[in-house]
Amino acid sequence: MVELAVGIDIGGTNTLIGLVNRKGETLTETNISTTTHSNIEDYFAQIAQEIQNLLTKLGEGYRLLGIGIGAPNGNYYNGTIEYAPNLNWRGVINVVELMQKHFSLPVVLTNDANAAALGEMIYGGAKGMKNFVVITLGTGLGSGLVVNGDVVYGHDGFAGELGHTIVKENGRLCGCGLRGCMETYVSATGLKRTYMEMMAYFPFKAALSSKSFDEITAKDISIAAQNGDKVAIETFDFTARMLGQKIAETAAYLSPEAVFLFGGLAQSGELLFAPTRKYMEENMLSVYKNKIKLLPSQVDGANAAVLGASALIWKELESPRKK
Amino acid sequence: MVELAVGIDIGGTNTLIGLVNRKGETLTETNISTTTHSNIEDYFAQIAQEIQNLLTKLGEGYRLLGIGIGAPNGNYYNGTIEYAPNLNWRGVINVVELMQKHFSLPVVLTNDANAAALGEMIYGGAKGMKNFVVITLGTGLGSGLVVNGDVVYGHDGFAGELGHTIVKENGRLCGCGLRGCMETYVSATGLKRTYMEMMAYFPFKAALSSKSFDEITAKDISIAAQNGDKVAIETFDFTARMLGQKIAETAAYLSPEAVFLFGGLAQSGELLFAPTRKYMEENMLSVYKNKIKLLPSQVDGANAAVLGASALIWKELESPRKK
Numbered sequence: 001m002v003e004l005a006v007g008i009d010i011g012g013t014n015t016l017i018g019l020v021n022r023k024g025e026t027l028t029e030t031n032i033s034t035t036t037h038s039n040i041e042d043y044f045a046q047i048a049q050e051i052q053n054l055l056t057k058l059g060e061g062y063r064l065l066g067i068g069i070g071a072p073n074g075n076y077y078n079g080t081i082e083y084a085p086n087l088n089w090r091g092v093i094n095v096v097e098l099m100q101k102h103f104s105l106p107v108v109l110t111n112d113a114n115a116a117a118l119g120e121m122i123y124g125g126a127k128g129m130k131n132f133v134v135i136t137l138g139t140g141l142g143s144g145l146v147v148n149g150d151v152v153y154g155h156d157g158f159a160g161e162l163g164h165t166i167v168k169e170n171g172r173l174c175g176c177g178l179r180g181c182m183e184t185y186v187s188a189t190g191l192k193r194t195y196m197e198m199m200a201y202f203p204f205k206a207a208l209s210s211k212s213f214d215e216i217t218a219k220d221i222s223i224a225a226q227n228g229d230k231v232a233i234e235t236f237d238f239t240a241r242m243l244g245q246k247i248a249e250t251a252a253y254l255s256p257e258a259v260f261l262f263g264g265l266a267q268s269g270e271l272l273f274a275p276t277r278k279y280m281e282e283n284m285l286s287v288y289k290n291k292i293k294l295l296p297s298q299v300d301g302a303n304a305a306v307l308g309a310s311a312l313i314w315k316e317l318e319s320p321r322k323k
Numbered sequence: 324m325v326e327l328a329v330g331i332d333i334g335g336t337n338t339l340i341g342l343v344n345r346k347g348e349t350l351t352e353t354n355i356s357t358t359t360h361s362n363i364e365d366y367f368a369q370i371a372q373e374i375q376n377l378l379t380k381l382g383e384g385y386r387l388l389g390i391g392i393g394a395p396n397g398n399y400y401n402g403t404i405e406y407a408p409n410l411n412w413r414g415v416i417n418v419v420e421l422m423q424k425h426f427s428l429p430v431v432l433t434n435d436a437n438a439a440a441l442g443e444m445i446y447g448g449a450k451g452m453k454n455f456v457v458i459t460l461g462t463g464l465g466s467g468l469v470v471n472g473d474v475v476y477g478h479d480g481f482a483g484e485l486g487h488t489i490v491k492e493n494g495r496l497c498g499c500g501l502r503g504c505m506e507t508y509v510s511a512t513g514l515k516r517t518y519m520e521m522m523a524y525f526p527f528k529a530a531l532s533s534k535s536f537d538e539i540t541a542k543d544i545s546i547a548a549q550n551g552d553k554v555a556i557e558t559f560d561f562t563a564r565m566l567g568q569k570i571a572e573t574a575a576y577l578s579p580e581a582v583f584l585f586g587g588l589a590q591s592g593e594l595l596f597a598p599t600r601k602y603m604e605e606n607m608l609s610v611y612k613n614k615i616k617l618l619p620s621q622v623d624g625a626n627a628a629v630l631g632a633s634a635l636i637w638k639e640l641e642s643p644r645k646k
Contacts, residue, residue, distance in 0.1 A: 130478070145576065147473075148645060156610075159575075169492060254477050256477065
């Protein structure tokens with residue numbers, strides 16, 4: 001029997017469902033819309049049906065060990081999604097209970113960034129590491145912290161929100177209501193905002209000056225920088241400074257073995273990594289200097305959300321959290 | 324047989340040695356000079372002798388379970404003091420090895436702030452808590468972070484240095500070489516530095532204007548504030564803002580159940596706690612608001628260093644760290 005974990009990634013638009021083996025290979029997967037069901041029970045009934053279909057498709061010789069779910073505002077302790085701003089269902093959703101109506105299996109839930117951290121630990125570059133941090137750079141910035149081999153969930157299940165720690169006093173307004181949050185600087189959106197500021201600051205022509213804010217993508221800025229656009233290079237340098245300073249601070253909290261960068265922006269490679277390394281070392285307390293690795297995620301980006309969610313199950317079965 | 328743990332606090336000047344029961348009562352204690360022995364072996368031989376003397380003094384019916392040691396730059400993993408700037412012995416000192424020459428008992432070492440956190444967990448206000456933070460406010464600022472019931476030691480044993488995270492970009496110069504470290508603002512010394520700045524800023528007479536920097540103590544500033552000195556009140560307000568902002572940030576890392584303040588400055592009571600609470604809530608991401616308790620340490624201040632060190636032993640025996 002090949003043992004499999006189900007990985008489910010609940011996004012605002014789509015829900016991805018995959019069956020994953022211990023090596024981190026997604027044997028089969030599918031996706032459904034997150035938005036078409038007005039009734040939450042129907043939504044989970046469809047997920048259950050899709051899992052059955054995937055299993056049927058694989059044929060004999062497979063056994064499900066559990067269902068891992070990554071979702072915005074997913075709470076590990078309670079098994080609930082709590083007040084997720086970009087899901088249709090309001091309030092508190094008891095995901096574990098809803099899922100266990102269909103399967104007598106362990107169901108484990110957390111948020112997407114924590115799932116990414118577990119994906120890194122089970123399948124990726126953090127194998128064997130006990131203390132590390134994963135920073136996911138997308139439209140926003142998420143983070144998963146691992147201490148003593150366990151994800152830091154904190155007292156209430158909501159720890160690990162580095163995107164909303166401050167990198168600039170009285171800095172940019174953030175959607176969360178605070179000012180100067182790292183997410184407003186270090187993310188695809190943050191990069192665009194910085195590019196706008198840099199265009200305003202420098203007297204010379206920027207490569208992307210003919211494009212609107214809505215048109216410009218982080219990838220455009222990355223390509224412009226590679227082609228020598230000074231504005232784009234300065235944009236990356238500034239972004240790296242904000243990130244590097246924050247990693248130096250994170251060292252003083254957690255002294256991790258490594259920090260992994262994940263997501264679109266992380267694919268800018270040395271354009272982001274080289275200056276980030278420089279700024280993190282410059283700002284690091286001497287005891288941590290030249291000890292902490294800054295690495296790109298080793299989890300396949302296209303499947304990372306499903307992989308991360310499935311990793312919750314292997315983690316739970318193989319090295320359960322100390323109660 | 325009453326079981327006892329030895330608690331040893333190695334300070335720059337004095338070394339305190341106490342025998343402590345499970346309830347946190349120091350049954351007997353003594354102290355020796357840290358500076359008189361040029362040979363480290365002699366120093367530990369004397370400590371061993373003092374422990375024997377204390378035990379003899381207590382008489383029959385007692386059994387030692389282990390020796391816990393708090394020391395500057397104490398490394399839990401290696402059992403070593405590494406390059407402590409204010410001890411006479413240079414380099415790396417293998418404390419556990421030196422101590423076990425005299426006793427066949429568990430010997431556990433960490434730094435003073437981590438020991439304080441364990442003291443809070445074993446004997447104090449953090450009993451039963453799995454996620455909390457202790458901030459020690461003395462000449463400098465130390466911190467011990469507890470996650471999932473264990474002290475955060477990080478990859479190298481040196482995690483938890485909140486005193487050297489930044490509260491002001493390009494802020495005050497710190498002894499560590501960085502700028503704007505929390506310790507330069509939130510500590511007895513930081514309070515004095517702020518009082519100087521506030522005296523410079525305000526046009527009216529400060530209560531302590533006739534005293535020199537060297538003469539002024541944190542306690543003077545505390546008394547001045549209680550007597551209505553505007554400069555002192557503003558000094559506390561500013562200090563509380565720096566601390567409150569940092570606690571809000573700490574929430575986004577660790578989402579602790581409580582933050583305990585320990586040390587002389589913490590004894591300023593509501594003068595410090597009230598504005599710190601205000602600023603921490605103002606700066607907190609909404610998910611953490613009104614959840615995290617700000618509390619004074621419940622460990623007896625006079626004996627805290629010895630108690631914290633002894634707590635290392637109960638912790639090690641009762642709920643060992645997951646390997």
